[in-house]
Amino acid sequence: MSLRHGLLGLLAEGPASGYDLAGRFQEVLGMVWPAQHPKIYAELGKLADDGLIEVDSVGARGRKAYRITPDGLAEVRRWLTSTEVDHTMRLQALLRSVFFWLMPPDDLRRHLAAEETYYRQTADFYRQIAAAKDRGDYGDSPPTQAIRIAAEAGIRLHQALADWAEWAQTAPLSSDEDSD
Amino acid sequence: MSLRHGLLGLLAEGPASGYDLAGRFQEVLGMVWPAQHPKIYAELGKLADDGLIEVDSVGARGRKAYRITPDGLAEVRRWLTSTEVDHTMRLQALLRSVFFWLMPPDDLRRHLAAEETYYRQTADFYRQIAAAKDRGDYGDSPPTQAIRIAAEAGIRLHQALADWAEWAQTAPLSSDEDSD
DNA sequence: CTCGAACCTGTCCCTAAGGACATGTCCATG
DNA sequence: CATGGACATGTCCTTAGGGACAGGTTCGAG
Structure with a gap:
């Protein structure tokens, strides 16, 4: 809840x-x-x-x-x-990645490039929030400080996904395009 | 769906x-x-x-x-x-971080330390999967290669969260413990 | 004064998710 | 031969989530 x-x-x-x-x-x-x-x-x-x-x-x-x-x-x-953190991470992008072998290689490369762009832009969006908080645009009340910490997570998570999408473009993956 | x-x-x-x-x-x-x-x-x-x-x-x-x-x-x-990726990231840990200012500082430090441990262990779990795939334990069929890519995302995501939890322990955050 | 945009609250209904409950089979161990 | 554990399939019910629909108010621009 x-x-x-x-x-x-x-x-x-x-x-x-x-x-x-x-x-x-x-x-x-x-x-x-x-x-x-x-x-x-x-x-x-x-x-x-x-x-x-x-x-x-x-x-x-x-x-x-x-x-x-x-x-x-x-x-x-x-x-x-006093309650356990629910660590469930329901990421559709990761679910899809398990099925990358079903995609034609060109589609996959295009897909990963688009994902990389999206994640970099989102990471930058969180960087702007973090920079604004660091400049003191919203004061430095406790709630603002907490949002700064949350924004840091947003930056790191999306940066990690952007780097992953970049890495995945270089990873070897033979397709199974012909098998249908 | x-x-x-x-x-x-x-x-x-x-x-x-x-x-x-x-x-x-x-x-x-x-x-x-x-x-x-x-x-x-x-x-x-x-x-x-x-x-x-x-x-x-x-x-x-x-x-x-x-x-x-x-x-x-x-x-x-x-x-x-041909369908849009749903980039929704429903992470309870991030939702909680927005409310860290409501936690007593000691509880928060304990919480972040436990989170860091959890994320490091989970990253290691994915590292083991990745290492097994790289050793060729499951062959190198296309589905196995795709799972290797997914595991890489698991590693990077959890490593990013572990580093974030570590960073957050050093971040300044005045509590609001007294205000109730 | 009129009209549209933003403000503001809600209901209804369908699907998704998840826990509890129910049922029966096969096989290995004691 | 009995019994427990892994195999195997399903229903039922409640809550969570999300899109569509519905209605009323205030205010500012023209």
């Missing part, structure tokens, strides 16, 4: 509406934990039922901001420190 | 039963694409309905082996070469 705790974690920074949280998931967490608004609104309702968050204010345009409760803060801390 | 294509890809290597495929997903694909047997049996049924696979043989203990059809082989190749 990571979405639940992701929501609690974001609300620990301060009150926010479902709309705000959907935006934050899009920009900050979009690449590591996608979440669409239908799921977010539903989960906010459940969190409120469980007393982990409560309505902070109702503003213009029906805007309903939630605030984390002491129970909610305790719950997100319990999750962070 | 990656499970569907993962199944087709594995069946492209030769006939296999649902039980075999569950084992392959466990050992080969378990870390990049977990799949339990209930999902596998259900999906095999649908693939057979769609004519992408067919029953190859029925053996002892009710064993039912499937064989990929020409349509199925064409479909997995179409998936590999």
